[in-house]
Amino acid sequence: MKRLENKVALVTGGSRGIGAAIAKRLAAEGADVAITYVSSPEKAQAVAKEIDATGRKSLVIAADNADPEAVTAAVNKTVAELGRVDILVNSAGIFDARPFETHTMEDYDRMMDINVRAVYVAIQAALPHMPNGGRIITLGSNLADLVGAPGMTLYSMSKSALIGLTKGLARDLGAKEITVNLVAPGPTDTDMNPANGQYADYQRGKMAIPKYGSAENIAAMVALIASEEGRSINGATLTVDGGVNA
Ligand code: NDP
Numbered sequence: 001m002k003r004l005e006n007k008v009a010l011v012t013g014g015s016r017g018i019g020a021a022i023a024k025r026l027a028a029e030g031a032d033v034a035i036t037y038v039s040s041p042e043k044a045q046a047v048a049k050e051i052d053a054t055g056r057k058s059l060v061i062a063a064d065n066a067d068p069e070a071v072t073a074a075v076n077k078t079v080a081e082l083g084r085v086d087i088l089v090n091s092a093g094i095f096d097a098r099p100f101e102t103h104t105m106e107d108y109d110r111m112m113d114i115n116v117r118a119v120y121v122a123i124q125a126a127l128p129h130m131p132n133g134g135r136i137i138t139l140g141s142n143l144a145d146l147v148g149a150p151g152m153t154l155y156s157m158s159k160s161a162l163i164g165l166t167k168g169l170a171r172d173l174g175a176k177e178i179t180v181n182l183v184a185p186g187p188t189d190t191d192m193n194p195a196n197g198q199y200a201d202y203q204r205g206k207m208a209i210p211k212y213g214s215a216e217n218i219a220a221m222v223a224l225i226a227s228e229e230g231r232s233i234n235g236a237t238l239t240v241d242g243g244v245n246a
């Protein structure tokens with residue numbers, strides 16, 4: 001029997017990068033998987049096709065994390081079509097690096113709405129449909145712990161908020177044996193942070209092992225947390241950064 005047989009997962013931002021790798025890995029482990037996207041319908045459909053090829057059910061939902069009603073609707077659609085949410089993975093996120101003085105209130109709202117409020121909303125919507133023993137896994141960042149360079153205040157602030165959310169919720173949901181964890185990647189080769197990008201060599205210079213991680217590396221950590229083997233991992237921030245923060 002596969003580790004996630006008969007489980008239902010919802011992965012926000014599952015059309016590309018880390019979220020896509022997580023969606024495919026959870027399906028390979030036996031779960032039916034719903035994914036959301038905002039701007040890449042073809043890529044989302046391609047991920048769904050790969051999920052279908054594993055024999056598991058897929059569901060593709062357009063839902064902008066900036067819109068709380070859309071996030072709630074995505075959870076409700078997952079429940080309506082796949083029955084419940086055993087595993088909620090909040091992967092959708094945006095990055096913005098610029099001098100702090102140039103940020104506007106709109107920038108603040110956008111970053112916090114997408115990276116923080118949507119996570120809160122998705123969890124609140126999913127909880128009534130999450131059986132005991134469920135899993136809530138959110139993508140943070142190693143930059144929440146060690147920023148190391150200017151220009152990333154807004155982003156690191158948004159990811160730091162997720163640490164408090166994770167710890168508080170782990171306490172709130174312990175009685176239901178629902179675990180709540182944050183996975184904090186370091187440099188990971190995706191559209192957001194390509195291994196051949198302008199700042200890639202700088203980031204490699206900060207790593208103990210100077211090689212970008214892959215989205216699949218992050219997905220492997222998420223799969224462990226999601227499985228029964230991971231039931232004691234709770235309220236934790238699991239840093240997967242090649243030793244940047246070591
Ligand atoms: P990518 O930019 O490569 O992919 C982002 C994904 O999130 C896409 O599926 C995208 O959908 C979706 N998304 C973006 N904005 C929204 C929105 N407003 N509503 C719904 N979905 C949205 O990012 P990564 O895969 O690299 O990052 C995934 C997570 O990991 C993020 O939370 C990020 O902050 C975090 N992270 C990444 C690191 C890295 O080095 N890559 C390092 C540390 C943390 P669409 O395709 O439709 O645009």
